[in-house]
Amino acid sequence: MSTTSPPTSGSAPPTTGGTILRPFKAPPKLKSDWLAPAILTAKTITAAAECAPFPYIKGVSGTVLILLETVVAVKKNREDLEELCNSTTEIITILHDQIKIHGNTAAVKFKGLCEELESYLKAVIFAIRNVQDQSKGLRGRVKEFLKSSSLTDEIAGYQTQIQGVCSKLKLMAIVETNFKVDEIHAIVTAPSFAVVKAVQNINNCPPPSRIFQGRQAILDKMHQFFNTDSAEQHIYVLHGLGGAGKTQIALKFIEQSSFPNVFLVDTSKIETIAMALKSIAVTKSVGNSAQDALMWLQSNHNKWLLFFDNADDPKIKLNDFLPKCSHGNIIITSRNPEMRSYGAHTLVSDMEEADATTLLVRRANKESSEENLQLATEIVKELYYLPLAIIQAGAFISKSEDLEGYLALYYSNRARLLSEQAAQSHDDYAQTVFTTWQISFDQLSQPAATLLQLCSFLHCAGISEDMFSTASKYDFPSSSPPREELQEPLEFLSHFVEPTGEWNSLKFLDVTNEIKAYSLISFDTKTKLFSIHPLVHAWSRSTLLDEEPGYSCISSILGMCITEIPESEIELSSVRLIPHIILLKGANPDGVADFRRVFWEIYYNAGNFRDAQGIAQQVVEKSQLLLGEDHPDTLSAMSNLAQTYYGLGKFQKAQELKLLVLEKRTKILGEDHPDTLEAMGNIAAIYSALGESQKAKELKVLVLEKQRKLLGEYHQFTLRAMGNLARTYSDLGEFQKAMELEVLVLEKRTELLGEDHPDTLAAMGNLAATYSAIGQFQKAKELKVLVLEKRRKLLGEYHPSTVRAMGNLARTYFDLGEFQKAMELEVLVLEKHTKLLGEDHPDKLEALGNLAATYSALGQFQKAKELKVLVLEKRRKLLGEYHPSTLRAMGNLAQTYSDLGEFQKAMELEVLVLEKRTRFLGEDHPGTLLAMGNLAATYFTLGDFNKALSLEIEVLQKRRQLLGDKDPHTILAMRNLAMTYQKLGKQEEREELEQLIKDTKSL
Known part of the structure; x- marks a missing residue:
């Protein structure tokens, strides 16, 4: 970071601690006759x-x-x-x-x-x-x-x-x-502005702003506190960010109260405190020193109130100036949250939206029309409801008379508008939003000022000590940028590292406490995360004359941090880090160390595949240029790009690239190398996505055998291979095999990784899907509810894994006949998938299809038809005519044609679906049997009972063979066949089946 301060202009204070303040020049005055x-x-x-x-x-x-x-x-x-x-x-x-x-x-x-x-x-x-x-x-x-x-x-x-x-x-x-x-x-030798304030306001506090608005909850709390009879001195602290309105709240409270003696003390410096106390003594004719005033207050039991305003300097020991007695009333306003230790306290933060909107309209001298209030609401949102910022905005609008155009000006002139002091004011506060924070910033040490500036390049929330401490452990792997490119981040981190290399949390705490003392940063004791008010966040970056060194330094710190995160923790970490990476845009401009490879990992694991693709392509191009086509790092970059294509649903592009990677790794590393096995597993996943389940099964069996041999039965890679194979067993209708593997994977992942790990939750979700496939819907529901709860808590509402868990639960609600619950979730899933993945992503189409099925179940057949036609068109275009997902879409549309009485259309589609499923999945696959049953039902409706009979007999035989007599699917097949026997007049066969259904139910 730069350590040279430029010359300042006007009366602006010079910057300290190696920071650079960019001056904002006010427009010149144009008078000519003064x-x-x-x-x-x-x-x-x-x-x-x-x-x-x-x-x-x-x-x-x-x-x-x-x-x-x-x-x-x-x-x-x-x-x-x-x-x-x-x-x-x-x-x-x-x-x-x-x-x-x-x-x-x-x-x-x-x-x-x-x-x-x-x-x-x-x-x-x-x-x-x-x-x-x-x-x-x-x-x-x-x-x-x-x-x-x-x-x-x-x-x-x-x-x-x-x-x-x-x-x-x-x-x-x-x-x-x-x-x-x-x-x-x-x-005369004291700071003049403070002394004038102290002397002028003895026993005569200024009134609050004429346009004071809101804060009723805080005022009520203060009145309740000071009206409580107590044998103790009443001390109330209003603390918070500069510009939040602490002084105005105190003045409003004083105006509403009836204290006969009120003394205002400017507490910004020891000299002003002493002078104000001395002035009290002189005014009350009890002496001419601060000590005389304190003695008088201690002996005077009449109702008095001392108002210590602007007690912001953490170096001032305010206790030295408090009357030592058990009576009297004191209000303290401070940016320093440590002042809470003096008594009851309230954090003064942003205003309520309605109050903020009213305040802006009043200060702007505008009518409270519906249109003006709507415009004002949008403005106060952008100002994050900070009172001083709202006052400044209102003053500017009052002058320009353009409420509608303010936001456009604000977006392009934020710093100027938040630095401009209005000529006309409703109170005595002389600072602007930016200058009030600059006063605090100038008191910070160099490490504290630099940390605040670095954090201005991160997201304003979710900043953790762990990001910096993990970066300090950076071990310079082979693909790392050279050490000379990382000198600035290493130098900054060295402030908090012991000579032994150990991270010193106490040193970091000292620095963050220094910033917290001026409310320029906040800390959540529950989450252990720091946050910065969005306007402070924007202002703190403006204290840098040149942003590039700060951008480079924090980009490198994040890259170093991500590099050191274990693979097993990367998905959880990505959720925490992705807002920061997005703000940095994952870019690599000149002069910034190249950590794009690890930034890709965060984008990918956070489910942000579109941004991940751009970074992955850049990394591949650079690796090919610098290292060559066959270098391990180049192949790894190509594999990452292929994975990104997979996440985007671009399966064909993913397959081409992954086949190339597998070929090169097999040739260079051999068939049994872990990287080669990873490439094999990736190809198998593509086969599954493309509906080539048999090919996927053969490859996944091979990968699992090799992983067991090389790594052991319960290594995380072996368990992953097991879970992947189980999914393919399910795709092929081999549910028992799938369930056996999934139970084992879940048990071992729970034991090794814990119940909340993403891999454990994936295993839980897979087992739940198999329970659904075999008709154990209640078991499936219990697991899916648990998975969704944990996904939400760990990954957030919008992570693709959370949205997928939502869709899975919705399907089980559907299976259980809880169609309203299913629809509510499916609408939400569709909305989130569209936002996250785009219009044509396979997951988005799956969500559309599920919602259409629920519409059908609710009798909304026309709605269902419109969605199903759309899904089929997109499936055909993206996956081809014979992909399992396309065939499923065909079958679903055929069902809706039947619901709408368009049986001929339904039959044509169902014949095609059955033919293709028999060919690609085999005669015994559940999907084939489902298609057979649907076609039989259509034949039945059309009165072609003999055709229906032959299909239903085959369906029942296979259901009994695969699932047993008790399975709901088998019982449904029995009922369908019994109805067809009845239509054909085969009474004996019908009665025999109905008895079998009764016997099965009794068991």
């Missing part, structure tokens, strides 16, 4: 001073006149000096008035101040004239003068000093005349 009245005022006061016996008054007013006349020569650029000139004119006006009122007393009071001011003014005059005397033309000289960094800083310094003198002068003008000279000097 000098004339200022010169007239200065001449009038100088003339009056000729008669005064105080030469320093005459001296300073004359010097102001000389300054103004010198600025006249500046012409085109003199508006840049307007603020300084106006301050000096205001000072001599106040001096003149005070001398007229107080005479000698005022003269003594102001002597030192006048001498100091005259010295400042002469330095400014000299600087301007020095530039004018140089060789360039006047316009060029003035431009050079105003643009020179050293002179600009110097003039800015004078301007700040003169404004400070003006503030002190205003204070001295209102301070009671019985203050002694040394007391006046103490006041």
